[in-house]
Amino acid sequence: MKSTRDKILQSLLKKPRSTINDLAEAVGINPISVRHHLTNLQMEGLVEGQEERHGVGRPRLVYVLTDEGMERFPTRYMLLTTRLLSQMKETMPGPVVAKLFNQIAEDLASQYASDMKNLSMEERLDFVKDMLAQEGFTVEWEKKDGNYEIHEISCPYYQIGIAHPEVCTVDQTLISKMLALPANKVQCILDGGAHCTYVVQPVAEVKSK
Structure with missing residues (x-):
């Protein structure tokens, strides 16, 4: 069975530039828990957050896999x-x-x-x-x-x-x-x-x- 962090990484592989709420819905946990996992994944260099303009107002924060994060998945x-x-x-x-x-x-x-x-x-x-x-x-x-x-x-x-x-x-x-x-x-x-x-x-x- 995949761990929660693995599910988050898998979700970012399938849908880059996801928000915390996107990931919470995809993984099935609350946004606070997602934020905690993302903090750890960022410290490990597997994920990075980026600001993205989304209509009027402040930019929203989205998350993507780093090159090191991408290396966690099988490639050809x-x-x-x-x-x-x-x-x-x-x-x-x-x-x-x-x-x-x-x-x-x-x-x-x-x-x-x-x-x-x-x-x-x-x-x-x-x-x-x-x-x-x-x-x-x-x-x-x-x-x-x-x-x-x-x-x-x-x-x-x-x-x-x-x-x-x-x-x-x-x-x-x-x-x-x-x-x-x-x-x-x-x-x-x-x-x-x-x-x-x-x-x-x-x-x-x-x-x-």
Whole structure:
């Protein structure tokens, strides 16, 4: 049986921009209880309130699901993405497809370029960890034998990567761009590893030829 909060989320999925009274009627509880649940859902980042003009007088408050709230419901995005990638690979040369993935990473890295200025190596690693978390990754890093190892414990691209491993170049390129150093993959979950691991050699450790 669905909880009251789940019923509210489901109602907003079916009818965005609902008022408290709309939700009370849809869910079958009183408006005071709806307001309490909405407050909690807003604090969790699943719902947001917006003012809406409605005739003469003060705007009324309506509620919609946030992007995070939308993610609570099953979607067919993965199937669509897989089909799009298959079509791209059938109609475009391999180097062009690779360049597109590389450009995605470069564009994303450029958005954070100003935030990375004057950061130490380990501050950059923490920044990358937090940034990738926003993209859906679970990342940890450690210093080992003078190098830095970056472990992707979970990856939002995993299911797509099974059929299209090229997608893995996005996070590898992104890490390299953000740290301004090559990130060498030494373990991949697609090859049976426990997780994906990248090794980055600090500038001070790079040996001149």
